[in-house]
Every structure is written in structure tokens, then in C-alpha cells.
Amino acid sequence: GQNIDQPTEMTATEGAIVQINCTYQTSGFNGLFWYQQHAGEAPTFLSYNVLDGLEEKGRFSSFLSRSKGYSYLLLKELQMKDSASYLCAVSDSNYQLIWGAGTKLIIKP
Amino acid sequence: GAVVSQHPSRVICKSGTSVKIECRSLDFQATTMFWYRQFPKQSLMLMATSNEGSKATYEQGVEKDKFLINHASLTLSTLTVTSAHPEDSSFYICSATPGRDYNEQFFGPGTRLTVL
Numbered sequence: 001g002q003n004i005d006q007p008t009e010m011t012a013t014e015g016a017i018v019q020i021n022c023t024y025q026t027s028g029f030n031g032l033f034w035y036q037q038h039a040g041e042a043p044t045f046l047s048y049n050v051l052d053g054l055e056e057k058g059r060f061s062s063f064l065s066r067s068k069g070y071s072y073l074l075l076k077e078l079q080m081k082d083s084a085s086y087l088c089a090v091s092d093s094n095y096q097l098i099w100g101a102g103t104k105l106i107i108k109p
Numbered sequence: 110g111a112v113v114s115q116h117p118s119r120v121i122c123k124s125g126t127s128v129k130i131e132c133r134s135l136d137f138q139a140t141t142m143f144w145y146r147q148f149p150k151q152s153l154m155l156m157a158t159s160n161e162g163s164k165a166t167y168e169q170g171v172e173k174d175k176f177l178i179n180h181a182s183l184t185l186s187t188l189t190v191t192s193a194h195p196e197d198s199s200f201y202i203c204s205a206t207p208g209r210d211y212n213e214q215f216f217g218p219g220t221r222l223t224v225l
Contacts, residue, residue, distance in 0.1 A: 040200070040219075042217060042218050042219040043153070043202075045215075087153070097155070097214065099154075099155075101151065101152040102152050
């Protein structure tokens, strides 16, 4: 079966750095996405990785290792507005998005 | 660019009524649109994939007669929840992609449905 695993909840302090991990087992791979979702809102696109390595975009970076079926989202200089759920999704061989359950990130002052 | 709208954003209805939700791509032509449902504190669940001019492909366990999807044009897809019941109360989100490459999905803001 297809499976995406990520921690249910994480807590971090304002100004700090947090890494949210995602491991996946899917039938085929056409890229991995990270989305941010605030409560009661639709997901918003953060990053897309299809090749191994680190993609940096401002305070957010995303890493992929296809051989390990592993990705992480790194958030630097955390702000209170970063409190949200972070969803990992993998595009499988049919280009269907397989979604993780999301990681709820709580930022404390 | 790549804006997707949904209407209504919030709807409350009585049990047994039907509710129509519209999803529009405002600045691009959406070859494919997706409908998701999300229950509180759970991840997105794909309900169906619709291509313009053809019948929607429903995910296993989704009743096609209850959740009617119409993708009549390249900018509009509708989801009709027929004979809604309280267990249908959920957050419904659509997304659209401009090409056959589903890797580029743009999400609408979602519709909160509450069935009394």
C-alpha cells in the first residue's frame, strides 16, 4: 500500500528552527510537495522536490532523499504566524497526490 | 496568477437538502479539477478527479450518486451533495491543474458545509 508518515504534532519556540520529517512508501514517485494549512483554510503550496537535495526558499527549505524515501521541511526564524499544519504529499506513478496526515506545528513565544 | 475560487465559502443546510459547490479557475484553463474532503484534524481525502467534458473518476468508497460532479467547462467544476446528512458535514476543497501534469495543483479556499 501507499503510505506517508509524518509526526502528528510538534512544538517550537519563536525565533528558533524546526525540522518536520516525512517518510513515504508509494507506487512510483513524481515529486514530493509540502503545503501549509492554517486552521479552517485550504492548503497553500510551500515547496516541490523531485531531485535529491535541498531546495531553499527564504525561511523555508525542503530536502529530499529518494533512495531513503525521506524528506524534511526546515523552518528557520520561526514566527507566530508559522503556527499551522504542514502537509507532506507525494505524487505517485499516476501523478495522484498521496497525502500525509499533516504535522500540527505549535509556536510558543 | 493561478487563482482558484470556490463558492459558497460556508453553507448551513437542513438534512435532506442538496447543496451545490462551485469551483472556478479564474486566470487559467483547468484541464483537470480535483475535489477533496477534510474532516477536522484529518488530512485531505481525494473524492474524485474530473476532466473537462468527461465523467469524473471517483475514489473508492465515494458514492457517485451522492456526490455529483460536473466539469462542463475549462474554468468551472461543480460538486453537488445530494440529500445531505449530518455526516456529510465537512470542509470541501477543490483544486485545479492547467495541464495533464497533476504536479501543479492550485487550491480553492474551501467550503465549510454544515448539515443540521
